[in-house]
Amino acid sequence: xxxxxxxxxxxxxxxxxxxxxxxxxxxxxxxxxxxxxxxxxxxxxxxxxxxxxxxxxxxxxxxxxxxxxxxxxxxxxxxxxxxxxxxxxxxxxxxxxxxxxxxxxxxxxxxxxxxxxxxxxxxxxxxxxxxxxxxxxxxxxxxxxxxxxxxxxxxxxxxxxxxxxxxxxxxxxxxxxxxxxxxxxxxxxxxxxxxxxxxxxxxxxxxxxxxxxxxxxxxxxxxxxxxxxxxxxxxxxxxxxxxxxxxxxxxxxxxxxxxxxxxxxxxxxxxxxxxxxxxxxxxxxxxxxxxxxxxxxxxxxxxxxxxxxxxxxxxxxxxxxxxxxxxxxxxxxxxxxxxxx
Amino acid sequence: xxxxxxxxxxxxxxxxxxxxxxxxxxxxxxxxxxxxxxxxxxxxxxxxxxxxxxxxxxxxxxxxxxxxxxxxxxxxxxxxxxxxxxxxxxxxxxxxxxxxxxxxxxxxxxxxxxxxxxxxxxxxxxxxxxxxxxxxxxxxxxxxxxxxxxxxxxxxxxxxxxxxxxxxxxxxxxxxxxxxxxxxxxxxxxxxxxxxxxxxxxxxxxxxxxxxxxxxxxxxxxxxxxxxxxxxxxxxxxxxxxxxxxxxxxxxxxxxxxxxxxxxxxxxxxxxxxxxxxxxxxxxxxxxxxxxxxxxxxxxxxxxxx
Amino acid sequence: xxxxxxxxxxxxxxxxxxxxxxxxxxxxxxxxxxxxxxxxxxxxxxxxxxxxxxxxxxxxxxxxxxxxxxxxxxxxxxxxxxxxxxxxxxxxxxxxxxxxxxxxxxxxxxxxxxxxxxxxxxxxxxxxxxxxxxxxxxxxxxxxxxxxxxxxxxxxxxxxxxxxxxxxxxxxxxxxxxxxxxxxxxxxxxxxxxxxxxxxxxxxxxxxxxxxxxxxxxxxxxxxxxxxxxxxxxxxxxxxxxxxxxxxxxx
Numbered sequence: 001x002x003x004x005x006x007x008x009x010x011x012x013x014x015x016x017x018x019x020x021x022x023x024x025x026x027x028x029x030x031x032x033x034x035x036x037x038x039x040x041x042x043x044x045x046x047x048x049x050x051x052x053x054x055x056x057x058x059x060x061x062x063x064x065x066x067x068x069x070x071x072x073x074x075x076x077x078x079x080x081x082x083x084x085x086x087x088x089x090x091x092x093x094x095x096x097x098x099x100x101x102x103x104x105x106x107x108x109x110x111x112x113x114x115x116x117x118x119x120x121x122x123x124x125x126x127x128x129x130x131x132x133x134x135x136x137x138x139x140x141x142x143x144x145x146x147x148x149x150x151x152x153x154x155x156x157x158x159x160x161x162x163x164x165x166x167x168x169x170x171x172x173x174x175x176x177x178x179x180x181x182x183x184x185x186x187x188x189x190x191x192x193x194x195x196x197x198x199x200x201x202x203x204x205x206x207x208x209x210x211x212x213x214x215x216x217x218x219x220x221x222x223x224x225x226x227x228x229x230x231x232x233x234x235x236x237x238x239x240x241x242x243x244x245x246x247x248x249x250x251x252x253x254x255x256x257x258x259x260x261x262x263x264x265x266x267x268x269x270x271x272x273x274x275x276x277x278x279x280x281x282x283x284x285x286x287x288x289x290x291x292x293x294x295x296x297x298x299x300x301x302x303x304x305x306x307x308x309x310x311x312x313x314x315x316x317x318x319x320x321x322x323x324x325x326x327x328x329x330x331x332x333x334x335x336x337x338x339x340x341x
Numbered sequence: 342x343x344x345x346x347x348x349x350x351x352x353x354x355x356x357x358x359x360x361x362x363x364x365x366x367x368x369x370x371x372x373x374x375x376x377x378x379x380x381x382x383x384x385x386x387x388x389x390x391x392x393x394x395x396x397x398x399x400x401x402x403x404x405x406x407x408x409x410x411x412x413x414x415x416x417x418x419x420x421x422x423x424x425x426x427x428x429x430x431x432x433x434x435x436x437x438x439x440x441x442x443x444x445x446x447x448x449x450x451x452x453x454x455x456x457x458x459x460x461x462x463x464x465x466x467x468x469x470x471x472x473x474x475x476x477x478x479x480x481x482x483x484x485x486x487x488x489x490x491x492x493x494x495x496x497x498x499x500x501x502x503x504x505x506x507x508x509x510x511x512x513x514x515x516x517x518x519x520x521x522x523x524x525x526x527x528x529x530x531x532x533x534x535x536x537x538x539x540x541x542x543x544x545x546x547x548x549x550x551x552x553x554x555x556x557x558x559x560x561x562x563x564x565x566x567x568x569x570x571x572x573x574x575x576x577x578x579x580x581x582x583x584x585x586x587x588x589x590x591x592x593x594x595x596x597x598x599x600x601x602x603x604x605x606x607x608x609x610x611x612x613x614x615x616x617x618x619x620x621x622x623x624x625x626x627x628x629x630x631x632x633x634x635x636x637x638x639x640x641x642x643x644x645x646x647x
Numbered sequence: 648x649x650x651x652x653x654x655x656x657x658x659x660x661x662x663x664x665x666x667x668x669x670x671x672x673x674x675x676x677x678x679x680x681x682x683x684x685x686x687x688x689x690x691x692x693x694x695x696x697x698x699x700x701x702x703x704x705x706x707x708x709x710x711x712x713x714x715x716x717x718x719x720x721x722x723x724x725x726x727x728x729x730x731x732x733x734x735x736x737x738x739x740x741x742x743x744x745x746x747x748x749x750x751x752x753x754x755x756x757x758x759x760x761x762x763x764x765x766x767x768x769x770x771x772x773x774x775x776x777x778x779x780x781x782x783x784x785x786x787x788x789x790x791x792x793x794x795x796x797x798x799x800x801x802x803x804x805x806x807x808x809x810x811x812x813x814x815x816x817x818x819x820x821x822x823x824x825x826x827x828x829x830x831x832x833x834x835x836x837x838x839x840x841x842x843x844x845x846x847x848x849x850x851x852x853x854x855x856x857x858x859x860x861x862x863x864x865x866x867x868x869x870x871x872x873x874x875x876x877x878x879x880x881x882x883x884x885x886x887x888x889x890x891x892x893x894x895x896x897x898x
Contacts, residue, residue, distance in 0.1 A: 036842060043843035056843040058755070063608035070610075071750040086611050155498060160583025160596075161604040162409075170410070188608060189409025196500055196594045197583020199604065199862060206864035210482075211498050226864055363799040367708075368716060374705045375712030375721075378770055379728025385735065385743045440655035448649050449656075457656060459891070464663040466887045468827025470854045471876050474861050475666040478673075478869070511662045518659055544648040572736035574830040579861065599830075602738050606745075606834060622739045633734035 023052065025284045030058035031065025031078030032164050033201070034103055034219050035268045038312045039078070042296050046288055049295075053284045062164050063188060066091065069271060075285060077271035080164020081171070084187065094274040096326045099267035100292050101300055102252050102313035104243045105165045106220035106230035106264070110208050111135065111150055118143045119215075120234040121263060125177030127215065128156050129184060130194035135213060143240075152213030157204050159217075160197025162188040164268070169217040172263050217264075220309050230308065233263050245313060246305035253316050267319060268312070272330065279332040286330045286337040293323040385626065389619045396616035405587045407601075409609070414617035418585035420624065422597040425589050426502055426577065427570035430509035434570075435563055437510075438517030439552075445518070446525035447533075447547055458522065465515035473579035476508040481580055488592065495592030500582030502589050505597070508576045513566040520565060524558035525551060561639035568632030572625055574599035598625055670877050675870025683871060684878050686850035690757065691882070694836065694852050695825040697761035699818055702768040707814060709769065710776025711802055726774070733770035737831035740766050745834035755837030760852070763831035768821040775817040779810035816893035823886035827879060829854045853879045 036059035043055050057078070060068075065077035070091050082097045107119055119127075123139050126132040132139060135149045159166045170190040174181045184190050196211075198204045201218050205226040208216040215231075220243045223230050232240040236259030241247045243262045250261030257266070272289060276282025293315060300314040315323060330337040404415030445454045445461070481499035484507075488495045495501070532554055536546040552559070582594020583604055589595040596604075598621045609615050709729070713722055744763040749755060783806055791801035807814075832855055851859070853875050860872040 040842040047843070054843070056841045058837075058841050060755075060837065061608045063610045066610050068750070073750055073752075090610055090612070153494060155496075162608045185408050185410030187410040189411075189611070189614065191408040191410065192584065193586070194496075195584065196497055197596075197604070199578075199583070202862040202864070202868075206862055209864045361797055364797050367711075367799040367802065370708050371712035371716040374708040375717060375725050375773075376728070377705055377709065378732045378773065379724055381743075381766060382728050382731045382735070384747075385739065388743060388746055389739075437655045437658050440652045441659045444649075444652035444656045448652050460660055462891065463884060463887065464660055466823055466827070466883055467663060467666070468829070468854055468879060468883060470827070470829045470857050470861075471666055471880065472662075474857060474872060474876060475662065475669055477861055479665060479669050514659045518656075568734060572734075574736060574738045575858065579858075599736065599738060602742070603830075603833060606742060619742075622742055625736050626739050629734035629736055630731050633730060637730065 023280060025053045025280055027053065027055045027076070027281065027285055027288070028058070028074040029055065029065070029076040029078060029270070030060050030068050030074045031271065032062045032080045032268060033059040034080055034164055034221075035078065035101060035312055038101060038300070041299060042292055045296070045299065046291060049291065050284075050287070053288065055288060061161070062167075063162065066271065069095075069273070075281065076273070078269065079271055080268050081167040081188075081266065082269060083271060091271075091273075095271050096274060096329055097269040098272055098289055098293070098326055099315055099319050099323050100270050101268055101297075102248060102265060102315065102319075103164075103168075103268045104220045104248045104262060104265045104309045104313070105168050105217055106223045106243050107215060107217055107233065108205070108208050108223040108226075108228040108230050109215045110210075110212055110228065111152070112212060114147060114149065115229045116147060117229065117231040118233075118240040119231040120240075121173050121176040122234075124233070125173040125180040127154055128158070128173070128192055128194065129177070129179045131179065150213070155207075155211050155214040156192070156195030157198050157207045157211075157214055157216035158192045158195050159199075159204060161199050162190075163200075164188065165201070165217055165219060166190055168264060168266050172257065221311060224308060224310050235259075235261060236263065243309050244306050245303055245309050248309045248313055249316055253318055255319070255322060267315065274329050274331060276330065276332040276337065279335070279337070282330060282332040282337050286327055289330075290324070290327055290338060293320055293327070386623070389623045389626070392619040393616050393623065396612035401613070402617060402620055407585045409605075409611060409614045412613065414613055416598075416617060416621055416624070418587045419596055419598040419601050419621060421587060422502070422581070422585065422589055422595045423571060423599070423628075426505045426509055426581075426595075426597055427567060429502065429506035430513060430570045431563065431567050433506065433510040434513040434517055434566060438514045438562070438566070439521050439559060441514065441518040442521035442525055443547055443552075445522050447543065447551070458519070461515050461519055461522075465519060467512075469512065469573060469575040470579075472508055472512055473576035476504060476511075476576055476580040480504055480507060493592060497582050497592055497594040500580055500594045501592060502581075502595050503591055504580040505577045505595070508580055509570045509573055512573060512576060513570050516569060517562050517566045520562040521555070521559055524555045524562065527558075528554055557639055557641075561636045564632050564636035564639060568629055568636065571628045571632065572599065574603060578603040666876075667880065670873040670880075672873075673866075673869050674873035674877060675867060676874060677867075677870075680867075680871045680874050683850075683856070684853075684874050687853045687856045687875060688878055688882070690850045691826055691852040691854075691879070694757050694760055694764070694832075695822045697757060698764040698768060698825045699822055701761060701765035702772055702821060703818060705765070706769045706772025707776050707807070709773035710780060711807075713773065713777035714780035715798075715802060715806075726777075729770040729773050732766065733774075735767075737763065737767055737828055738833065741831040741834045744831075749835055755835060757836055757852075760832045760836030761825075763835045764825045764828055767828070767831060768825065772814075772817050772821060776810065776814055779813040780806055783809050812893050812896045816890045816896075819886050819890035819893060823883050823890060826852075826883050826886060827854055829858050853882075 039057050062079040066087050068074045069077040109117055120143055133154055135152050135154055167188045170184060170186045174186045184192055196207060198207045201222040204216040204218040205222050208214040208228055209226055220230055230243060232242040235241040241262050247262040248265040251265040252267060297314040300312055327338050401414055402416050404413060405417050406413040406415050407418055445457050481504050484504055485499035528551060532550050533546060536550050577597055578600035581596060581600050583596055584594040585596040606618055609618055713725055740763045744759055748759045748762055787809060791805050857872050857875045860868045
């Protein structure tokens with residue numbers, strides 16, 4: 001019943017008994033659901049690396065994680081997009097946004113067996129503000145010359161519960177469509193006035209799979225697992241690119257989104273407080289985070305560059321370097337927690 | 342010698358209050374536990390109100406658009422969704438529920454009536470999530486197919502006001518039927534025998550004598566059902582489509598006060614967003630309290646506790 | 648006209664039959680699903696037991712307070728408080744418990760869920776207990792007075808015993824309701840699970856699992872939802888049946 005509280009009390013008690021030499025340190029985090037599976041794998045691997053550190057992660061969504069971090073309920077959060085200024089105000093303390101892996105949001109669709117669909121971001125935006133309502137619209141036909149599109153109305157599916165994929169989708173589309181910027185907004189709280197709201201990635205995939213003519217935005221991982229085709233999006237240079245591993249990694253070479261590769265790509269972040277009052281916990285967090293952005297990246301490798309991104313992708317070198325540098329900002333008292341080379 | 346059945350004279354009981362410890366402990370616990378409910382109610386109201394007052398931006402809540410990313414926190418679309426779904430649900434559930442109660446109380450043979458009453462209670466205990474699952478897996482696709490049969494292609498593909506109202510009606514009918522049946526059974530037999538002796542048919546009796554006599558109790562049952570429909574959360578959120586709109590239309594997805602709470606409470610971080618959701622929770626609280634009080638006033642003294 | 652009434656009765660019951668039929672049609676009973684049902688069932692029973700453990704003493708003693716111990720002014724406010732608490736939708740109760748239990752104590756737990764459910768149940772138990780106590784025959788009360796029993800003995804040894812079946816019936820009803828509730832659990836017991844080596848391993852209660860599983864398109868998830876639905880319906884029917892049985896014993 002008091003699972004967490006009792007556990008904490010037990011840990012505190014046993015900590016006091018055993019002494020400083022072999023303390024078990026517990027860390028709790030919560031936040032984004034998208035990378036949850038990968039985080040679970042990392043936690044299991046790290047438990048072998050550092051058995052005296054026990055970390056638990058609760059995937060309740062980026063917003064929930066930030067609120068729990070603000071309340072002090074958890075030690076770190078996780079978010080699919082960089083946290084915005086109002087969230088920093090809510091947290092009321094300095095945090096770093098630590099990129100841990102690369103995610104890709106795919107535009108999946110249900111056109112009765114049709115594959116290889118191309119959708120530019122402009123067309124996607126037009127669909128999601130209701131300007132394009134049929135699959136045989138001129139704009140879509142122009143981008144898909146070789147494909148026999150069925151004469152179906154488009155049923156856009158969006159996330160009713162917000163989430164990181166909504167934030168990523170809207171932010172990457174906003175540059176292409178003022179209508180989207182004005183009517184839908186950008187961020188987790190963006191709201192659409194066309195289409196059907198689904199709950200969770202599972203919900204999006206469920207609706208798209210069951211409604212002919214549906215289109216939805218969801219993590220590529222989820223779409224592939226459900227057997228849904230994902231569209232190729234415009235790469236900013238006149239071509240179309242599917243969310244292959246290579247295309248996704250190319251788009252994330254720097255902190256700012258760049259006009260290359262697959263556009264709906266982004267790092268996913270851990271939100272870690274800068275200042276730690278408990279030096280042991282802070283050190284444990286710092287070491288775990290460092291492990292994630294260095295040794296832990298190895299488990300993300302593998303898979304051909306031309307394959308669709310069926311899992312999270314490792315950080316490209318520039319982002320990994322940035323992540324390591326960010327970790328240098330973690331302190332406890334006056335001392336830096338990590339000596340970064 | 343007949344005595345009125347009421348508890349013993351309070352002053353006499355009080356005289357007996359000795360200074361022994363267990364009695365005082367009982368009194369203490371009684372006071373503490375007795376006031377848990379009112380205190381919690383006040384705490385909830387205070388908690389929600391404090392969030393609203395601290396972070397709300399005046400009349401922004403009364404605007405007609407809900408878009409947290411753009412700073413719009415107009416709650417009216419949700420109020421519309423809640424009121425429309427609850428009203429349509431009641432329009433369906435009230436006649437069916439009362440008629441079902443009439444069937445059990447007046448028409449059916451005693452054995453059939455007993456079995457029917459038990460079945461009704463069973464159905465009334467069905468968890469909302471089970472109704473929601475049926476709604477989403479069976480009702481929504483059926484509504485979609487039905488609409489296409491008559492030529493319209495609903496935007497919501499079955500999700501929306503119609504599905505939500507039907508789901509609410511399904512959940513409210515058993516409650517209304519059970520309560521109405523109890524009310525009808527409590528009516529004295531003279532009300533049935535008198536008109537029949539004068540030559541009225543059973544249905545003329547029911548329509549002209551029984552139902553009017555039971556009117557107050559039936560209204561209480563209706564108030565109870567309406568209150569439930571306003572506050573029902575899970576089943577509605579599974580079939581409504583999650584898209585707030587100020588003027589809900591039949592074929593399009595919509596949203597209600599309770600569905601937006603399910604969808605957005607855990608993810609909201611912006612203080613205005615949280616305040617708007619707290620305001621919506623307060624609205625639900627007030628709806629519930631008002632309809633419940635209304636039902637109590639109407640039933641005044643009858644044991645109408647669902 | 649009688650046909651219309653009969654049709655209404657059928658309409659009242661038909662959706663329930665459709666729900667059961669759909670569950671039976673889509674259910675899958677793989678080993679994994681049966682295992683998941685079993686742990687969810689255990690979590691549900693745990694949750695309902697904790698709920699009753701909290702709500703029963705508070706409710707019964709509050710009922711005693713209303714019926715026997717409180718002055719008339721206090722009774723009005725206390726009863727009003729209970730009626731209002733009973734009318735608050737469970738999701739609002741869940742939001743409150745999220746703010747005062749989950750956020751400070753650190754995370755979702757069955758206990759937080761039980762607190763939210765107990766808040767919903769206390770008014771029912773209290774008001775029913777008060778009603779039952781009021782109906783106890785005056786001769787029994789006079790007997791306790793005549794024997795010179797102190798109040799706590801009178802209440803617990805005599806009056807409470809007299810209304811025990813009725814109270815037990817309400818408790819069974821509370822148990823049944825707690826089994827099926829989701830709204831109060833969304834922000835308290837949570838529909839997500841802790842990951843990691845030190846994660847508490849409690850499963851989610853049945854209705855929460857159903858709520859989450861419904862979202863998934865795979866036939867396996869649908870089969871899982873159906874299996875849990877059937878389990879839940881069985882459990883709720885049994886508890887409601889017990890409640891009904893105890894109610895008739897009371898008479």
